[in-house]
Amino acid sequence: MMNPFVFACITPHGLPILEELSQGTPQLMASTRSSMKQLGTWMREANPETIVVLTPHGLKIDGMFSVTDSSYLAGEMSEQTVAGMVGERRADKGVTVEFSRAVDRDLAKRIVAAAEEAALPVGDLNFATAAGPFSTLPLDWGVMVPLYFMPNVPIVVVTPSRRISYEDHLRFGAMLGEQVRRSGKRVGLIASCDWSHAHDENGPYGYHEDAVELDRQVVALLKEDELEKMTEFTAEMIDHAKPDGIWQSLILAGAIPREARNSTFLSYEVPTYFGMLTVAYHAQ
Template identity: 30%
Template sequence: MTILASFAVPHPPIILPEVGRGEERKIAATTAAYEAAMKQAAEFQPDTLIITSPHAEMYLDYFHIAPGREAQGNFAQFSASQAEISVQYDRDLAALIADEAEKAGIPAGLEGERNPDLDHGTLIPLYFYRKFGSLEKVRIVRIGLSGMSPAIHYRFGQCIRDAAEKLGRRAVFIASGDLSHKLKEDGPYGYVPEGPVFDRQCTEALGQGDFFRLLTLDHSLCTRAAECGLRSFWIMAGAWDGTAVRSRLLSYEGPFGVGYGVASFLGEGPDPSRKFLRPLLEAERKQRAERIAQEDPYVKLARLAVETYIKNHEIAPLPADLPSEMLHTRAGAFVSLHLQDQLRGCIGTFLPTQDCLAREILLNGIAAATRDPRFPAVRLEELPYLEYNVDVLSTPEPISGPEELDPRKYGIIVKSAQDERRGLLLPDLDGVDTVDAQISIARQKGNIAAKEPVNLFRFQVVRHR
């Protein structure tokens, strides 16, 4: 067994005295648990610390493994540049993890580095580890997360474990991640009821070593709770595939409105009942089947458009059984794609451009999957996990001012009074709760300055999910 232990830990900069300046005393239990966890980690005298961090390089469809021989970082962004850390990377293990992932068909590797500095999700565990162990005697593998499914994160964890075993590395896995960021009204991110619910479910699963529960937590709950660590925990679970673990929740606190949990996991030998990939894939298959069965003709058409184009590079013919209103109505429509409750693409038209609504949806679906400039084109292996929304727009109407808007009821078009620049925002979006926010975002999307004169239009949508 080359994964000696693993630890789920948070990364609040305020926990450091250099940053907290006394405020860290409000999370003294987290500090004590963190020190106990890293003391235990150092006592194993590992060859390598494998750290997954939400603040390392993160791509929607790719796991980034930090390249190079060494890296440094400090807490300058938190006004504590004097707290510095330097590490040596385990280049051989990093390269073999990338190779194992390639064999498994998982997009991962050493390419795509944008910032070589150690991120704070990596720095904080190292800060505590070096209290008890020398960073000169241990090598580091630093890995970012992705927007891919729980099963792919789990399989990537298996690849990490397999690579460590092949090289005979004695490794400790550190899964860095905070819990919900929305626990308190006066916290930095506000409050939603899902925040405490997520934290309770997640910490229960961590404390019980119930990795399958972690892997199957409700995606919408996790998204609403604004967590950042769950994908780290998914990878960690895969690294323990087929192994019995002794788990312990060491602490949980959230006084600043963000959940901080510390948990430890020690291996206790092979256990075939703890191979979770097959039941996880079956659960994902069942969820997809149930979701597709509930889709109405609008959403089914968007799915058909995307899947036909991505698989065959062809535009699908319109199905013969479409409702008549889709064939005899013209309207603008937006098609949005989501992957693990994260936006994966959205393209639409606010006025009709095709001879019928069905064709509007068909072509906008293809555009959302392939031409949204914010995202790479959808890949074949993503298709089973995509969720679709179709918004059919009413004809935009001019309004005299913001008092005629309601962000829950109306979408908005902000058009420059000087030229054709315009920005559009759909209604009833998470996090867009005020008219001011709605106008501000629409201005940004249209590249229209905050004080530039504009004309306002509103519209309503019929949303199909």
């Protein structure tokens, strides 16, 4: 089977990747920022009509996949948000980056209908009005950070649930890929993933040696195109390391068959307390 996406990638979503939100230390995530710019260039060259974004930080429905079906999505990120994520207080917002995107409701509805037909737990999300400017759901940083580097096209946002089995994440991905094929549209895919969050004893989650080991194994699996083997991580290791990328990566694995993963591993770094990596999946 072929890759149904014109371009796909795994990206991180640390806010300081954006130079405007780096709080005067642009060198901190410079390597990742450079990789994100390259991913954005490749996505623009692929010329998608729509981008599907898989995020761990979106609107959550416990035990269900959530799919945005509002007319629009909007949100903002600020230096105040960056400070809050590491437990610091800041009275003013500082530099703020605002986002607004239209939603590809046709593709969103296709995804929801196909998930329901496959007996996958799914929720169709809207807000306020059926359509129009008031039909606007919030955007999270897991979506906004990677989209900052991407072309401004309509999007669909999917948020998984950790209560759903790994097998069903793979099944959801296969269904997503099939619906993209059937739509006839040029669609890009972003799996927004940060990795272990326990790399720094002074970070909000402290330090655990499993963070280093889990990230080491993830890098090896991605370089070998063996994403499905992330299902072998134990619950204890995940609890210790605190990654948030496994579930989105498994959806991508289901959506792009192993033989169609024409991948380029770009970068991995741990500039603060969490791991960040970038991988591209090119259309064949």
